[in-house]
Each structure stands twice: as structure tokens, then as C-alpha cells.
Amino acid sequence: xxxxxxxxxxxxxxxxxxxxxxxxxxxxxxxxxxxxxxxxxxxxxxxxxxxxxxxxxxxxxxxxxxxxxxxxxxxxxxxxxxxxxxxxxxxxxxxxxxxx
Numbered sequence: 001x002x003x004x005x006x007x008x009x010x011x012x013x014x015x016x017x018x019x020x021x022x023x024x025x026x027x028x029x030x031x032x033x034x035x036x037x038x039x040x041x042x043x044x045x046x047x048x049x050x051x052x053x054x055x056x057x058x059x060x061x062x063x064x065x066x067x068x069x070x071x072x073x074x075x076x077x078x079x080x081x082x083x084x085x086x087x088x089x090x091x092x093x094x095x096x097x098x099x100x
Contacts, residue, residue: 002066006047010037015059021051026083027074043071050087 008029015037022030022037029044030037030051037059039045047070052060 002068004064005067005070006062006064007042007045007067008039008047008049008051009061009063009065010039011059011061012036014057016057018056020054020056021060023089024054024086025051026078026086042067043069044074046070050083053087 017032017035017037019032019037022032027044027046029039029041029046031040032038033040045067047062049060049062052058052062
């Protein structure tokens, strides 16, 4: 049953399909499909937006909309240290500034 909650959205007009968001998503909610980033399962999106931090074009944002409830059991599969490593590998502020 869908309910109103915060969930990731993608601006495909500005997305460059670099894949950083996909690689940094701790729950696997984002995937590359036909060369474009897609939210493949809204139940996997925690709505916290760690993917936003790594996007060099600011193409990801959080919106409030009707969505399937978050699957909290996915948190049992996430290793905190691995999550921090993912963010570290894909969030490079100096590199992002150079790209502009």
C-alpha cells in the first residue's frame, strides 16, 4: 500500500549517466538501465539521499510523493563501513569543481 514519503527523483535532462549515484547507493535502489539511471525499486529507497552527495550535475533530488513503504529489512544487509567507503570513493568535491 502506497503512502506519502520522501523518495529520490532523477532529472534525466541534466543527468550525465556517470553512475556515481548507483555505486554509492547503499540499498541498491538505483541502477543503470539502457544507459540511464533509474530508481528500480522504490521500496529500496531510504529517502536519505546519499546519492545526491556524489552527483556532479545535481541531477538527483528528494521529493515527497506516494510510494511503496521502505523495506527496513534491507538495513540488515548494509555494512556501515562499506557504506562510508562507497561515499568516500565517489564523493570528490575537487574533481566535481574541475568538471564545471
